Amino acid sequence: MDNRKLGSFITSAIIGIFVLVLIFNSIGTIDAGERGIKTRFGAIKGTVPQGLYFKLPFIEKVHKMDVKTRTINYDRGGDNGDLKQTDTNLFGASKDLQDVAIGVVVNYHINPEKVQSIFAQYSSVENYQANVIEPVIRELVKSTSAKYTAEELVTKRAEFSDKVNTLLNEQFIAKDSILERFSVTNFEFSKAFSQAIEAKVTATQNAEAAKNKLEQIKFEAQQTIEKARAEAEAIRIQAQAINSQGGADYVALKAVEKWNGQLPIQMIPGESVPFINVNK
Numbered sequence: 506m507d508n509r510k511l512g513s514f515i516t517s518a519i520i521g522i523f524v525l526v527l528i529f530n531s532i533g534t535i536d537a538g539e540r541g542i543k544t545r546f547g548a549i550k551g552t553v554p555q556g557l558y559f560k561l562p563f564i565e566k567v568h569k570m571d572v573k574t575r576t577i578n579y580d581r582g583g584d585n586g587d588l589k590q591t592d593t594n595l596f597g598a599s600k601d602l603q604d605v606a607i608g609v610v611v612n613y614h615i616n617p618e619k620v621q622s623i624f625a626q627y628s629s630v631e632n633y634q635a636n637v638i639e640p641v642i643r644e645l646v647k648s649t650s651a652k653y654t655a656e657e658l659v660t661k662r663a664e665f666s667d668k669v670n671t672l673l674n675e676q677f678i679a680k681d682s683i684l685e686r687f688s689v690t691n692f693e694f695s696k697a698f699s700q701a702i703e704a705k706v707t708a709t710q711n712a713e714a715a716k717n718k719l720e721q722i723k724f725e726a727q728q729t730i731e732k733a734r735a736e737a738e739a740i741r742i743q744a745q746a747i748n749s750q751g752g753a754d755y756v757a758l759k760a761v762e763k764w765n766g767q768l769p770i771q772m773i774p775g776e777s778v779p780f781i782n783v784n785k
Contacts, residue, residue, distance in 0.1 A: 531562045538573035540620045552621050570620040571630045580608035580690045597647035603655035603698055608690035611642055619681035637680050645672045658692055
């Protein structure tokens with residue numbers, strides 16, 4: 506191969522490689538759960554939806570933004586959140602100045618329609634979460650816990666969770682995100698306070714059990730009284746009925762009615778018929 510042909514081959518190869526580079530730098534894809542931000546020399550030119558996109562090679566860039574569900578976990582007993590290892594609970598103080606560690610889990614996603622403004626301010630979802638979302642969660646959980654006593658945080662856990670959920674939902678919308686779920690996973694208090702709470706709960710349960718036992722005794726006693734009253738009333742009515750029917754004669758008549766015709770084994774001396782006075 507002479508130098509002219511070799512030069513032509515090299516030139517063609519370079520052109521081919523350059524064309525391939527141009528092609529690969531001109532197209533790309535945005536996956537499900539993502540949005541793209543197109544920039545030209547650093548200036549934002551618009552949002553790129555899911556699917557295939559085209560851009561000017563070497564001049565324009567497309568930055569991918571995650572709009573899928575993200576998890577922030579402030580629970581030392583649970584898994585870590587996305588990218589940030591929040592392996593400790595949120596520490597705050599209750600209304601009665603008891604230290605409390607609160608475990609929470611938050612699921613959210615950024616508003617797909619707001620990815621451009623989020624990128625303009627924070628350049629990535631990770632920066633946005635660290636500088637906006639996580640501080641909001643910490644502040645609202647701690648400020649809300651300060652409105653409850655330590656005991657109320659336990660007994661009114663659902664109410665506390667609902668209040669924080671409502672506040673977070675409002676703040677997330679204002680900050681261009683959507684709250685999906687907020688959960689309170691646990692409360693941790695000092696050892697002394699936990700023992701005091703346990704003792705109080707035990708005492709309350711014992712008092713309730715004693716109260717129920719007393720009520721049972723009162724009920725059973727009342728039943729006995731009512732039964733005695735009923736029996737006494739029955740005897741009174743029966744006696745009244747006997748007296749109204751002639752007293753002793755009435756009793757003798759009832760005995761005759763029940764007599765089976767046989768003489769009794771024991772006889773009264775001097776009497777042929779033991780209990781029947783046929784002259785009456």
